[in-house]
Amino acid sequence: MDFPDVTLPAKPLFQPGDVVIGKYRIDVALGAGRYGEVYRVFNTAMGHMSALKVINVENPALHKAGIEAQAHALCQHDHVVKILTADVLNGAVLIEMELIDGRSLEDRLFAEFVPVLESLSFIKDILFALEHAHARGIIHRDVKPGNIMLCAGRAKLSDFGVALHPETGLSPSGHSHFYRPHASPEAYNDNSFSASSDVFSTGLTLLRAVNNQADWKGALGGADWRALVGNGRLAEQMGVAPYVPRALKTIINKAVHRDPGQRYDSAVKFREALQRLRPARSWLRESDDHWSCLFKGKTEIVRFIPATNAVDYLVSGRRQSFGSKRFDTELQARAHMAKLIGESTLLKPTARRPRPAA
Incomplete structure (x- = not known):
């Protein structure tokens, strides 16, 4: 069962x-x-x-x-x-x-588009909570959007009802409840739980958040989620939305790696990787054809024009030549639009200065 x-x-x-x-x-x-x-x-x-x-x-x-x-x-x-x-x-x-005067991340995903940078902020909050729990030997086992409560732009981890705690003597074999769709393969197959398995669940939660996938089963194309979870390929089947920055994709892929040895081994390492990203534009998808954000006091818009298969990049209403182009097909145009969003969400990493020779 x-x-x-x-x-x-x-x-x-x-x-x-x-x-x-x-x-x-x-x-x-x-x-x-x-x-x-x-x-x-x-x-x-x-x-x-x-x-x-x-x-x-x-x-x-x-x-x-x-x-x-x-x-x-x-x-x-x-x-x-x-x-x-x-x-x-x-x-x-x-x-x-405690009663939170807000809603869960799952509720928010069902109700509206959640910008990538907001999802990043929420997950960093949750990783702080997991660091605190893991330092005390507590494994949550139920990290998912429905257990992340949002209030005043911050996130709180809820529902430790199926967590493992060393002081009680509870063990995976004696306490089998956990959220299986987000389970790491070692947790799903062998009831083996650790900080790394919570990292996996949090990585999958981040994937769903940046993809804006409230109904994650709809992304599986009819595939059996149980088999995908068991072999650690659920995230691969879901895929990462094309507007997600490449650097963030790399972090997510590491967090949900099916091999625990290739995964972040702690919530600290996962959080530090996210904190090294440099947030820039919090793009809002107003429709499939229209994205907008406020950056440095100016409204920026990326829009698709179906009649001409064109993409316009506007800053304070003025068309920018570097991002505005026409294409032969709609597919090419939408790929360009997603690339513009993904590449501008984060600032590029600063170049490290070479150390002086000894």
Whole structure:
């Protein structure tokens, strides 16, 4: 079975107004997934709003202990959604978390185009969170757009509900829930989890973000995602969008390499590689034929003109000859447009000065 976790009811477990374990008054259901349901609740004992996740697990007491250990280790980090308390109710674990006044990266990808530079910023935040977790022996195992919460231009990593923690004695063989579509091949095939497997999942998340792939299965062309995950070729099948800068493609390919020995061996190394990139233009795709950005106080536009198979590059309304061209075919024109976007998203690396001879 590919997702041996929870069986969700046809309707939410709780309704608005319900009071759970005497202190959580249900306000509204926020969402549901394979691992549980999430509600916005009012904690009547503490007098604040929070998010409450309800998850059915095989051993609720052990799972509660794991959540409490993680909360103690992680609660001080700015890029981790804070876990407040954990309780057990009728074979389920209730996890109270801080309520983020925003939406997930997955929600954003479904709703609108997310510029490449914004995705880069979000993933760097998440890598900071993973550095903090990995330094404490915690492996997340569930990095995906739906578990990245966005608020005020920053990102926080959420849902450590299936993470491994050394203090609890939990092991891959005794705790089998994890998000399989984003799993590294060694995690999917052998239940072998490490900081490197979280790096892989984060790399795949970055790929989906820069590609703006909310519905990633649609990019597989009917291929069996299980086989692709098992042999480490899911990212290859998805491909990288043509407007993504070449330097970023190189970093993503290394992060999702099927061989752990060829992958970034830590979240630190992955983040440092992203930080060496030099952001420039945050291009917004307004339509397939029209891209725009604000750079150094000037509006820049790249547009495709179907009638003539032409591409125009405009700066403050003035056509720039270096990027504006006509082509014989639409395919050539669109390839040129993507190249313009990709090459201008980042500044070129600065040349290193040669060291003086000893």
